[in-house]
Amino acid sequence: MKEYLEVYFQNQEKIENFLQESLLKLGELKRLREQNFKEIFSMFPSLELVYIINKDTKLQISPNFYKNNSIDKSAQNISREYLISKLHFKENSSVAFSTPYVSSATRNSCVTVSVKEGNYILFFDFKIESLLERLNLIELNKPFHTVTKTFYTIAGYSMFLLSIFMVCYSMYDFIHSFMVKGIFNLDTIFKPIIALTLGVAIFDLAKTILEQEVYFKSYSKNSKVETKMITKFLISIIIALSIEALMVVFKIAINDYDKMINALYLITGISLILIALSIFIYLTKKNKHLI
Known part of the structure; x- marks a missing residue:
């Protein structure tokens, strides 16, 4: 894991630019909820989890959507104030990135990309290992x-x-x-x-x-x-x-x-x-x- 983090931080700017440009090119992301974000999961093999939070109430308004088409409704209506307080959106940007961490939902090391759309913030958890492999930063056959x-x-x-x-x-x-x-x-x-x-x-x-x-x-x-x-x-x-x-x-x-x-x-x-x-x-x- 330490080695993955070293590779990630060495290429952090490249990785963040790739994710930001790829997500923003999809247009309005909230509309993808109608199909449980299947389209975006198929586009990003490294994407593991998607959920939506209301910016004003700081409550999670959607269940957790996983890449294997499973849905966890127990996470809905839970306060995510601690997540929003840690978000630091760049100037003139609707996208924020977290530092790498171990997800309590997937038990994998991941990085979260937050995209702000109106009163909502969409969270996308990307598995670091798969992300680095996808960008050819590591070789993993x-x-x-x-x-x-x-x-x-x-x-x-x-x-x-x-x-x-x-x-x-x-x-x-x-x-x-x-x-x-x-x-x-x-x-x-x-x-x-x-x-x-x-x-x-x-x-x-x-x-x-x-x-x-x-x-x-x-x-x-x-x-x-x-x-x-x-x-x-x-x-x-x-x-x-x-x-x-x-x-x-x-x-x-x-x-x-x-x-x-x-x-x-x-x-x-x-x-x-x-x-x-x-x-x-x-x-x-x-x-x-x-x-």
Whole structure:
């Protein structure tokens, strides 16, 4: 939702001009009540709710008209003084716009356009998500979005389960080796630590995927989030490899000192990854300051 609001405020003038010109071109809007505003609902897929208020009495004189052709008469004859007090019509204009808010009637984030006609004020609630999509300010293909969301959900939760399995298995292997087999050596200590570190890395990656692609779909590139995700994942991998390298050094030093060059290769590779990560973080911060 935060991202939708950012896109909306960045294009607020364009959106308001579009709505104002489109509504005023329809002529007298009050006459559309005869057909329950079906014409205007068909013209604006983002329009969710229409109702009329008497400017003098401040009472809602019409029921709530919804886009699915349903009508709610319980809202009729209710005082809407609080709404009228918040209206700020521009000079020489009969149209006023609200700030984005969550509608109590539709439970969706919307913006309300108020049009003054004689003693009446017509209120039109537009769903922000659909409005931004209609104006090509965001891309939202619902079938494709559903497929990708399903895929990311399955992949994300599978990674969650895998990370939990790795944590549980590492603890089981450690306890079983120590308590049952009576083995207590470097492998017994370091292998569970490596598995735990990789489990944390996979868990963080799964959490980021679910946050960005399932529970909050991101429609714009957020370099800060992407950088944070890559950095955290690589740091976890570097830690796991460093522990593995330390274990290899100890094992070679104890059992086969002639193969120490292999440990050097592993440590050199880890150092190169660390240098690459440092350069990546530096360039990312540099580009951010330039922007």
